[in-house]
Amino acid sequence: MPSESPLASLRAAAEGVRQQLQVNAFDAAAVQRLSDFIEQQRPSIKDSEKQGVVTALGCFLGQCLVDTYGGTWAQGPDKTTGVGINRAYFFNPFFRVSEQLAKGEAESVVKFFAGIPERLALKPVRKNWIS
């Protein structure tokens, strides 16, 4: 049997979350739904499940970056998994999810996602991650 690649695992997790969130695509509307879901679940997520939930929801947010802004799943300079865009920017969706889970709407994934075009318009930095 073929073993599942890391990329396939990331996408499978994102798809599982998409179905659970009942959204049709990995787009801005889906990120809004993700944010609402995080706010709704924040008080009740068990500590034992927190890391797993961050990973699952991070895969979903990352896939939204890939599909909406033409990013690619990649390994960052610090060896973390994230999404590279335009061969110049690297984003860690797992960190963004954990921030909203910890701090609430002040660190909303919606704000982060909506701010991407502005950040992409800034002067690009040299690519220093592996995709």
Add this chain to the structure above:
Amino acid sequence: MMAGVGAAATTAVAQTKPAGFPAPGTYDHLTPDPSQVRQGGGQAGAFQDLEGHWHAAQIGEYTAYKVYMNTGGTNYQAVVPREIKAFVKYPGDTLVALTGLASHSKLGGGVFGQQQFRGAGLQLVDYRYTRRSLLERLVGAPTLVVRQAGGPWQEVPRSKSAFQQLFLTLLADDAAVVTELKTGRPRPGQDATRLLTQYADARVTQQMQIAGSTRP
């Protein structure tokens, strides 16, 4: 006498609704029917009634146990699994009503499960949304049932040997899949959809070859 008949009729109506809703007639006329909600943000879709006919509907929020649908007007009506066969939320998610799952007596009222595959007379549905753990619902191993030719649902076993046995029976007429099942190490959760897709694709290829070879 008539009052008794009326009471019985009310009870009968109440039994067709989810247990979470109070029976019609048990609350005053100013209280909105709790099985109906006003909601925005529904999406285009359709549902299949118990006779097999499809109807257009706006699909609202849903859980494993009920879906809110709007077939006209402003209100969304709660519908439970035993009232319909399936619903589709465009562009692609299909949820199938699973009733009579033999191994789950507590799910006797039925549940909605996400269709993972349909083709070659086979249908595979995942109903992991009944799990309590959020993490399990998001990315846990799927809870799968399969059926052939519209027959009864069968649980897809989690043990590899039982999974092999069931799929060898279902896919017995595909030599390549049979070989893979016998010689490989199938993983029930991950490989069920892939094996069914492989089987259905091979059936289509076979039909095309037959059609091609019978041309004059």
